[in-house]
Amino acid sequence: MSAEHRIHMPQLLTNADGNARRIGVEMEMSGLSIDQLSTIVADFFNLKVEPTSRYQYTLKGDDDGEWLTELDFRLLKEMGEKEHQGHKKDIESLLELVSKPLVPHELVSPPLDMRRLDEVQALIETLRKAGAKGTSDSVLYAFSMQLNPELPSLDVDTITRYLKAFLCLYDWLHDEASINFTRRITTYVDPFPTKYVKKVLAEDYWPTSNDELIRDYLTDNPTRNRALDLLPLFAFINEELVQEFTQDPLIKARPAFHYRLPNCEIHLPDWGIHLAWNGWLQVEALAQDKARLRQCAKQWQKNEQRPWWQHVLRPRKSDWSREVRKQWLIHLEDM
Numbered sequence: 001m002s003a004e005h006r007i008h009m010p011q012l013l014t015n016a017d018g019n020a021r022r023i024g025v026e027m028e029m030s031g032l033s034i035d036q037l038s039t040i041v042a043d044f045f046n047l048k049v050e051p052t053s054r055y056q057y058t059l060k061g062d063d064d065g066e067w068l069t070e071l072d073f074r075l076l077k078e079m080g081e082k083e084h085q086g087h088k089k090d091i092e093s094l095l096e097l098v099s100k101p102l103v104p105h106e107l108v109s110p111p112l113d114m115r116r117l118d119e120v121q122a123l124i125e126t127l128r129k130a131g132a133k134g135t136s137d138s139v140l141y142a143f144s145m146q147l148n149p150e151l152p153s154l155d156v157d158t159i160t161r162y163l164k165a166f167l168c169l170y171d172w173l174h175d176e177a178s179i180n181f182t183r184r185i186t187t188y189v190d191p192f193p194t195k196y197v198k199k200v201l202a203e204d205y206w207p208t209s210n211d212e213l214i215r216d217y218l219t220d221n222p223t224r225n226r227a228l229d230l231l232p233l234f235a236f237i238n239e240e241l242v243q244e245f246t247q248d249p250l251i252k253a254r255p256a257f258h259y260r261l262p263n264c265e266i267h268l269p270d271w272g273i274h275l276a277w278n279g280w281l282q283v284e285a286l287a288q289d290k291a292r293l294r295q296c297a298k299q300w301q302k303n304e305q306r307p308w309w310q311h312v313l314r315p316r317k318s319d320w321s322r323e324v325r326k327q328w329l330i331h332l333e334d335m
Contacts, residue, residue: 005274007117008332010284012152015255022064022111024148024256025120025273027264028104031133037105038069040130044123065110104143111150111256121272128266135263145264145276148256154237156210160200161293162257163213165286166228167197168296172324173279174227177261191227196220198304201297210237218245229258278332285330296328 015021032040038057042049047059047067059067109120135143151158166173170191199205199216207213214234222245224231235242235253242251262276286293303320 005121005272007121007274007277008281008335009114010281011288011335012284013114014152015150016153016155020113020115021150021152022256023114023117023150024111024254025107025109025117026144026146026148027107027124027266028143028145029107029127029132029134029264029266030104030143031131031267032105032127034069034071034105036130037107037127037132040127041067041069041107041123044126045119062110064112064116067110068106068108070106070108111148111254114149117273117277121274124266124272128269132266134266134268134271143264144260145262145273147259147262147276147280148232148254149259149280150254150256151233154210154233154255156207156213158287159210159233160206160213161287161290162283163228163230164200164205164297165283165293167192167200168286168293168300168328169279169282169324170197170227171318171321172329173261173283175318175321176279177263177276190223190225193220194304198301201300203294203298203301210234211241214238214241218242222246224248224251224258227259227261229260232256232258281332281335282329285335286328292328299323299327 010021013021029037034055034057038049038059041047042059045059045062045067047061050058050060052058055071057069059069112120151162174191196217199220207216214237217230217234218241221230231242231246231248231251232254233256235251236255239253259276259280262279265271286296300320303323
């Protein structure tokens with residue numbers, strides 16, 4: 001692996017129980033049938049493929065848990081789980097035909113020890129050589145790679161620091177991700193409302209309990225459709241409280257963030273998980289340095305409060321992204 005593709009590790013590699021921190025990886029792609037995708041992944045990790053339905057396969061035998069391959073289209077998956085006859089079967093076939101150019105196959109890992117990301121990097125290269133296609137292969141593709149990094153601790157101070165760090169770095173992360181038009185109009189990776197960002201990045205915003213943090217979040221963000229989706233984490237901490245604001249059946253409780261921003265550019269030779277992961281590591285580094293985090297948030301607020309005419313001449317987002325690149329990133333070798 002070249003130096004620029006190296007997978008760096010965060011400062012904290014264990015959770016509050018002393019166990020290895022884990023990360024789930026989800027990748028959407030086309031170019032391979034679900035059978036091909038399942039077989040390649042199974043061969044790579046020496047797993048056994050078991051069809052769950054016509055559009056979903058389970059890959060068993062990994063010590064960290066089961067891998068999943070599926071067609072990322074909920075209605076079609078539900079129909080594929082049942083036997084159909086007559087017009088219902090015809091409807092399913094039509095849906096499959098119409099959706100084929102647009103709906104990706106998705107590969108979902110189990111929660112992996114973060115030190116296994118090197119293996120995921122190698123798997124990406126194998127899938128690319130087999131013909132996998134990603135986001136920029138077509139203007140119609142809204143394919144993403146999603147990371148689910150486990151937190152080192154679930155106390156309110158830790159979660160708040162990570163949230164603040166992400167909001168501080170969001171403009172830069174968005175620029176680095178180069179989100180295509182199709183993904184932007186889907187709303188799956190909507191930015192946080194500016195009103196909420198200002199509240200969280202205020203110097204005195206340090207909730208005293210997770211319930212307070214969760215209520216604040218859900219008041220302004222009762223949706224999974226955020227670049228950093230905290231609902232799986234909050235459902236893991238207090239599912240009852242989350243259900244007061246939303247009963248979305250797709251929320252899957254887990255002690256991890258759901259980072260939805262990055263594209264999946266699996267067909268490009270220089271693309272790999274290191275790109276999105278390196279961006280996330282900047283969030284990790286800023287979250288772990290509370291003094292630097294406070295300074296960064298203060299500078300964000302200062303940039304936000306510029307006179308209106310400066311915002312017109314130099315948009316806040318692009319201006320702040322340049323500021324982050326210049327002042328608020330670290331050399332990953334220093335972690």
